[in-house]
Amino acid sequence: MARKPPTNPRKNASQARSRATVDALVEATARILVREGFEKTSTNRIAEIAGVSVGSLYQYFPSKEALVAAVINRHNDEIMTIVRAAFAEVADMPIERAVRRLVTVAIEAHHIDPDLHRVLAEQIPRSGHLAEVEAFNHEVHALVRAYLESRRKEMRKIDPSLAAFICVSAIEAVAHNTVLNQAEMRSEKTVKTLVDETTRMVVGYLR
């Protein structure tokens, strides 16, 4: 029998069962982060909530940090899917409509699982700036810059990279702070006003 050597590295899951285990672990991590906070999120507890043993956990994730990173990446992927779609949708729009749409999407995206968003923003000690988070920021910046460049004629003379930095900072901050102050920002109308105002600021700035 030409059997492969019994390689038993802590690595990928090939069977459906193991993929379910991986999902359960990530989901459990997210749940505990939200419901019990970062401090209570231990690997033993994650395994317990996932209905899995610690040993199995360490077959798929080399460290606790890797698990938290998986949660962050899953959340960022959800947001980026929406954001990318929005930029495709907006590519042919004039500035005013485009900005309004993008601002709306930014606020919507930040409101995906707002409790998780808050925990990730407030409680997770980002050790060495995760490469994936950097990539996330870089992609958003690139998308905005590309849009601005394509609409240069409708705008004043302006460095696209700098403008992208300012616009992204401003829009993201409004969306972010809106989530964190959700108590006061709950009403439908407040959000509408917020979108109007932010759009006005950004559009006014660009032209």
Place this chain on the structure above:
Amino acid sequence: MARKPPTNPRKNASQARSRATVDALVEATARILVREGFEKTSTNRIAEIAGVSVGSLYQYFPSKEALVAAVINRHNDEIMTIVRAAFAEVADMPIERAVRRLVTVAIEAHHIDPDLHRVLAEQIPRSGHLAEVEAFNHEVHALVRAYLESRRKEMRKIDPSLAAFICVSAIEAVAHNTVLNQAEMRSEKTVKTLVDETTRMVVGYLR
């Protein structure tokens, strides 16, 4: 001599010794946070670097969290001192000049001990939203709102509270991201341009 009851604590003499201990502990905490990161910042290590015993540490700080909070508060106080002075200075200025000054100050304030600022922003798990940090945000918001109300005639019709929310979010985000990307944002000229652009955006928004 009829002595006053023994409980008449003067804050001189021997208290200088203990105040020095407290200062050394806070300073050591800040140093370790910056130089070794949050994870390596244990109470034993803090005491060691402060040149003090763990026992003494716990005479002045009830928990590790209290020490980190002291560092945060010290940093925030430094910033607020500058910010309050700026608002006093700006009270009689017209919008354009005032905003330019405030944006400049915001960026300067974020650049006080940028390494510490980064650690506090990125690595400290804010447990139950520190009351003092809330107070900090609230005061900034109130100062901006008060200024906007006093200059209502030079502005379009606008809800001062909402405008303050947007302006503070935008300005703070630009200042904050500038610190975090300090590698790319280092040059004198870039900062000047940044101030110009941010001022333009905010002023354009307000009127």
Place this chain on the structure above:
DNA sequence: AGAAAAAGCGAGTGATCGCTCGCATTATAT
């Protein structure tokens, strides 16, 4: 059916950490 690989298990290990406590040293009061 049998064998091997993949997946799963969980008590246990070593290390760390926050914090306490009994005692020593230093300053102040009488």
Place this chain on the structure above:
DNA sequence: ATATAATGCGAGCGATCACTCGCTTTTTCT
């Protein structure tokens, strides 16, 4: 000088936590 209070000390306790290892169960392949 003596008493008292204030300040400082640091070994070590109890708890927790990330992670391992030897083993069992399930799935896949022939």
